[in-house]
Amino acid sequence: MSDTPLPRQKNLRADSAWILYQILECGRSSRDCLAQVQRRHGPRDNAWIQEMTMGVLRRLPVLQYWLRQLLDKPLKGKKKILEHLILLGFYQIAFSRVSPHAAVGETVNAAPYLGGVSLKGLVNAVLRNFQRSEIHLQPLNDELLNSGLPKWLYKQILACYNEQTAEIVEQTNSVAPIWLRVNRRQLSREEFTAALEQQGLTYQIPEHHPDAVLLTSRGDVQALPGFAKGWFAVQDGAAQLAAHYLAPGAGERILDCCAAPGGKTGHIMELQPALGACIALDSDEHRLKRVTENMQRLGHQPTVLHGDAGQPTAWWDGKPFDRILLDAPCSATGVIRRHADIRWLRNAKDIEQLVAIQQTLLETLWPLLKSGGTLLYATCSILPQENRQQISQFLARHNDAQLDPILPEETPEKPGRQILPGEQQMDGFYYARLVKS
Template sequence: MKPIPLPKQKNLRADCAWVIYQILEHGKSSRECLERVQRRHNVRDNAWLQEMSLGVMRRLPILQHWLRGLLDRPLKGNKKVVEHLILLGLYQLHYSRVSSHAAVGETVAAASYLGATSLKGLVNAVLRNFQRESLGDKPIENPIIESGLPKWLFKAIENAYGEDASRVREATNAMAPIWLRVNKQKTSLTAFTAALDNINVAYTTSEEHGDAVILQKREDITALPGFDDGHFAVQDGAAQLAAHYLQVKAGERILDCCAAPGGKTGHIAENTPDVGYLLALDADATRLKRVEENMTRLQHTVDIKQGDATAPDTWWDGELFDRILLDAPCSATGVIRRHPDIRWLRKSSDIDNLAALQRQILDTLWALLKPGGTMLYATCSILPQENTQQIQQFLAQTPDAQLSPVTKTETSERPGRQILPGEQQMDGFYYARLVKSSQ
């Protein structure tokens, strides 16, 4: 399908429909699309654009189910974007705080900005019929549609978690809280929370996370006290465990592989300011710019390199590492609540390909680890193929690799810690710590 350019003239709903269209028809990420349209709008409208577009991603199967019953036939070609505009209208009518009058009237008007003035009557009729027939109040008896997930992921969660699958799906669809990590090289948790108290920002703290603050509602992060001075970073609680589990000591050589956007790199630097050498490696040059920006704001000095983890000859200096953090490329199924477009960008076939890449990187980086050294394997996935099964296979086929449990309940048959979405308010994440035999 030929891409449709961003509407020449800005319009809130037309721009939002364009974002939805780019994600679903062209496989673009929400972050990439939203960044383009948000340059045209103010802060308040940008929040609306994010809430509405990601809301449609969360409820897409239900919205499409309603749409199929309201349209005589699918729209094609350049008119296809109007279907995405209607999906937005349906979401506003049933799930948002937008008034019915505005949801219908403004959505109809937006068709003109998408070059579809002739379809304004169709948009109006579909939305009015949805209201007239009270479709939103009628039960949907298909559990897959009701779950808001693609069929393959619904079944994957069912197979992996059995009786707990419904709870995992529910948490996957929930809104994720914003976690902050206090940079203890610049301030303290006590001082930072006092600064939040002074401006009446509501938050909680976490027993398991000594450097963390969890915001109770959405805030303008850049306006919080100490942002410009690097007093904190945005980082989910599950990701904050990486630096703790890696157990870096003074003077050691550390590799943070697949490091972008640099949250874990920064935390390692904060926990061990006298680290010997810390290398942040990533294959994506664009994402590495964010690592540089974050390290500059947090005032950390680390080595940042672009490189393919499977081809160390292009970036490695030949000296073995004491510890390696491998935040492996993965399905990101553990962070869908934070990035709901992921569920529509991933396919079932991706999982086997990702598992193969993970194993290739594991094998390659293991050779770069000193005898007696530690590797921490991490993913933001909740699928066993990428996590427990991956580590089981690696341990079985790597004689000098031993499991170093991060929890008391781990066994060689069930290695690592699988964090599920919503657990202690965290994202879904997996960790397994491995030690290389010194013999």
């Protein structure tokens, strides 16, 4: 579907509907769309826009089910965006703190901003019918619709996890907590939490994460003490395990593949100040700028390289690495609670392509590793074909690859640690550690 320009005049609900249209009809990421819209609103309105749009994406199957009952004919062409405005109205009435009166009135008033002057009456009629019929209060006994997930993904989770499906779905639709990683090169965790307490901010100290602080009060991260000084990075607890599992040693040469935006690179350098070299590689030049910005703020100086990990002849100097972190491109099905749009931007065919890319990267990077060196494979996926199956097949193909278990129960047939969304408040993640014999 063709791109629709941002409404010329700003309007809270029209801009929110525009974001939904861009994601669901044009395949754009929420990060890009939100950034474009939020430049013209203040912090309070931006928080509302984010809450409402992400809420619609989490509840989309149910909202669309209601829409099909109340809208006689689907809207087409340039009018299609008004369906997204109606979905936003449904969400406000059914799932938000917005008063029904304001939800209907303000949503109808937003229609002209989207070129829908002639359809104000239709939007009004559908929303008032929705409110009057109380369709949202009637029980809906459909696990797929209630899951808020596309059919292909729900079926895959059900096939892979069976009895755990309900818990995975619940966690996937929850709001992710804010994890911070204290920069131990700058200050101790105790010094940082003392600074939080001085500002009246509440937090938890999670187990098994020596550098982590879990915020229990939400707000602007850049307003936290020491942000500009590089006291901390925002990084989920599952992602914070990477540097520990990699266990970089003094004088070693480290490659961090697919490194952007640089969270794991920074942590590697904080854990081991005496590295021989740390190379942060990524194929996306735009995202590499974020690596450089983040490293400057945190006070680290890795070698930042623009290059495709699958084509090392273009960037590799021929010196083998002691350790390689391959944070592989993946479906990101473990971080949907953090990025609600992922569920609608992915499809089943994408998984096959991603599995092929992951296999290529493993095969290409393995020769770059020293004998006795370690490769840590990581994804933010919960799908076995990207994770355990991928690593099990790699081990079967390579006699010089041995599993270095992270958990005692690992076997070459069932390698690695699979973290599910919400486990110890972490995102869904997978790690497997291989040693070159």
